[in-house]
Amino acid sequence: MVVYMFGGLLIPDTCPFPADGSREARFWVGVCINFVLGFFLKLSACAIQQKLIGGQLGTNITVRQLCRVHTPEMRTVESVLKQPGLSVGKVAILCGGPDWPTSVLCGIMGLSLWSCEVGTTPIIFYIIPCALCGSAYLRASESAEWEATASAMVFATTIITGLLWVIMAWAVQREWEQKGEELGKPLRQHGDLWFLDHKADTLQKRCAVGWNELPRTLRNCFAAGALIQIVANWCLVQAYYYLFGDFTVSEDWENIEWYAGTMDQCGCYAASGTVERDYCVFAAGGIAVTVIYGPPDLLGWMPYKALYRYWARRNVQIKEEIDQELDEEYQRRWSVAFFQVGHLGEDVDVAMAALALQERARRQLRGAARAGQLLPAVRRVLEASRGPVEEPDGGEGERGPVAVSAAPKRQWADPEHGAARSLEQLDRRLDGQGARAKMFPLLHWCSLCNSSGSFIEFGEGEASPQNQVAERDVSRDFPV
Numbered sequence: 001m002v003v004y005m006f007g008g009l010l011i012p013d014t015c016p017f018p019a020d021g022s023r024e025a026r027f028w029v030g031v032c033i034n035f036v037l038g039f040f041l042k043l044s045a046c047a048i049q050q051k052l053i054g055g056q057l058g059t060n061i062t063v064r065q066l067c068r069v070h071t072p073e074m075r076t077v078e079s080v081l082k083q084p085g086l087s088v089g090k091v092a093i094l095c096g097g098p099d100w101p102t103s104v105l106c107g108i109m110g111l112s113l114w115s116c117e118v119g120t121t122p123i124i125f126y127i128i129p130c131a132l133c134g135s136a137y138l139r140a141s142e143s144a145e146w147e148a149t150a151s152a153m154v155f156a157t158t159i160i161t162g163l164l165w166v167i168m169a170w171a172v173q174r175e176w177e178q179k180g181e182e183l184g185k186p187l188r189q190h191g192d193l194w195f196l197d198h199k200a201d202t203l204q205k206r207c208a209v210g211w212n213e214l215p216r217t218l219r220n221c222f223a224a225g226a227l228i229q230i231v232a233n234w235c236l237v238q239a240y241y242y243l244f245g246d247f248t249v250s251e252d253w254e255n256i257e258w259y260a261g262t263m264d265q266c267g268c269y270a271a272s273g274t275v276e277r278d279y280c281v282f283a284a285g286g287i288a289v290t291v292i293y294g295p296p297d298l299l300g301w302m303p304y305k306a307l308y309r310y311w312a313r314r315n316v317q318i319k320e321e322i323d324q325e326l327d328e329e330y331q332r333r334w335s336v337a338f339f340q341v342g343h344l345g346e347d348v349d350v351a352m353a354a355l356a357l358q359e360r361a362r363r364q365l366r367g368a369a370r371a372g373q374l375l376p377a378v379r380r381v382l383e384a385s386r387g388p389v390e391e392p393d394g395g396e397g398e399r400g401p402v403a404v405s406a407a408p409k410r411q412w413a414d415p416e417h418g419a420a421r422s423l424e425q426l427d428r429r430l431d432g433q434g435a436r437a438k439m440f441p442l443l444h445w446c447s448l449c450n451s452s453g454s455f456i457e458f459g460e461g462e463a464s465p466q467n468q469v470a471e472r473d474v475s476r477d478f479p480v
Contacts, residue, residue, distance in 0.1 A: 001130050001157070001161075003038065003041065004034070004038045004127050004130035004131045004134070005130055005131070005133050005134035005137075006134060007034040007037060007038055007131060007134065008031070008034055008130070008131040008132060008133060008134025008135040008136075008137075008138070009134040009135070009137065009138050011030045011031075011033055011034045011037070012026075012027045012028075012029075012030030012031050012034065012135050012138060013027075013030070013138055014030070015027070015029050015030030015033060017029050017030075017033075027135075027139075030135075031131065031132070031135050034131045034135070035124070035127060035128060035131055038127040038130075038131055039123065039124050039127055042099075042120065042123050042127065043117055043120060043121075045099065045103070046094075046099075046103045046106075046116065046117065046120055047113060047117060049099075049100055049103035049104050049107065050103045050104065050106045050107035050111075050113055050116060051107060051113055053103075053104050053107060054103065054104035054105065054106060054107015054108045054109075055107040055108075055110075056107075057104065057107070057108055058107055058108040058109070058110060061192055061193065061196070062196070063108065064108060064193055065193045065196040065197065065200075067105060067108055069105075069108060069109055069190075069193070070186070070187070070190035070193040070194060072176075072180075072183050072184045074105075074109075075183045076172055076175050076176045076179075076180075076183050077093065077172060078109050078111070079175050079179060079183060080093060080171050080172060080175050081093060081094070081106065081109070081111055081115075081116070081119075082111065082115075084115070085118075086118065086119060086121075086122070087119075087171075088167055088171060089167065089168065089170070089171020089172065089174070089175065090119045090171075091119055091122050092164045092165075092167035092168040092171060093168050093171070093172075094106075094116060094119040094120045094123075095119075095120060095122055095123045095126060095164055096161065096164025096165055096167070096168050097168065103116075125160070126157070126160050126161075126164075129153045129156040129157045129160065130153075130157050132149070132153045133150055133153035133154050133157060136149040136150035136153055137150045184342075185342060186338070186339065186342060186343075188339065191335045191338070191339070194335075194338060194344070195326075195331050195334060195335065195338075197344060198326075198334065198338075198344060198348070199322065199326055201344070202322055202326070203315075203318065203319060203322055206318050206322065207311070207314070207315045207318055209311065209314070214307075214310070215310075218303075218306060218307060218310055221302075221303040221306055221307075222303045222304070222306075222307055223303075224303060225301065225302065225303030225304060226303075228292060228293075229293070232289050232292055232293035233293070235285075235289050236289060236293070239285070241263070241264070241265050242262075242263055242264065242283060242285060243263070243282075243283050243285045243286030243289060244263075244280075244281070244282060244283065244286045245257075245260075245263065245268060245277050245278070245279070245280025245281050245282070245283075246277050246278055246280070247278060247279055247280060247281055255279050256279055256280075256281060257270050257272070257275045257279050257280050257281065258281045258282060259281070259282055259283075259284075259287070260275065260280055260282070260283050260284070261283070261284055262283060262284070263277070263280060263283035263286075265277070267280070268280035268283060333352055333355060333356075334348065334352060336355060337349075337351035337352040337354075337355055338351075
């Protein structure tokens, strides 16, 4: 926006074409040149930012993670931008969004350059009022009509900007309502990005620093810096007329007085004498406040930099420990659990614990199968957890089949209680029976097998048909 307005101030006033034309003719030729130049600059900037900047940054996984391209919000925006042609939402995002971030994000997402350039072409209807705004201000001192035109162009530019943002929000919301279920599911190709989020969350929790944990010297410096920031902001708001002038961009540079000793609402008082406020820039106090508040390396921001350096030194060891803990093997197990859950949070940790139990169950089942003790071991676990199992005929035959009824959802596997609570209940159930350490994974596996509500028959003895069926099923699910 600023570029188009500045072009409207500069180009019509200096346009040499036509050479033999009047000032009015050169003015309007300059206005038209500014329209074309602004449109060309916009499309060229979008292309360069998307391909040369965003396209290169998109190959860096850290940049992609920081830009959140894997989150449902950004995937919804990406879905809108991938719509063919000149859809309303696509045009609103490409024309109403911030110039540099929008184009670079399109490159990071790998969107088509031609599609984005076509979607940006309606920007000409935004460039025209912006450019006319600057050109009208250039001639505002000539008549009241030009001043009114300048105000009207400012109003039109503001209305167009607000309208684009409203359409942008509406388009993204509608896309989410239509495809929210699909866009809310994490993609496998974004697994590394989600793991980086998990790693960053873990690092943030371990590196959190309370106020009382900071050294006293650093706390004092931090408080002094905050006080300086508050005072400087108060001066900028309450004492503005005594610190800065009211010059306009249309004034001649020769008339500008850059520095004055003091200033009030009537004028500024420089070494050359009294000067009107409309030609002043800084008073001595304004320079002082700008130096203290503005540059990030000076007094107002030095305590913040000292705090960041303290955090960096303190967190080096924590980062190294996390890198060792969250290795490739951990990432593999975490990714499996994450895509089962579908979102970040404590549920992923519970799912990882459940997967670890299943892995233990597989190992124990394989070992029991090798030793020929698979079915007796499962029977002992069931008896330990549910009490003695009666034979179907009421007898106590040693080799007869045993019918074990599995409820559709056992108490220890009921998802309404949550995985963590279910595991705790099961752990307490086995506590004191001598079977918790050895049989818990087997019992967990049995509950998983029985979750469908079907009947599973177990029998003892090598020649039992039920043994052969059970061994075959276990060999299929847990190959030895």
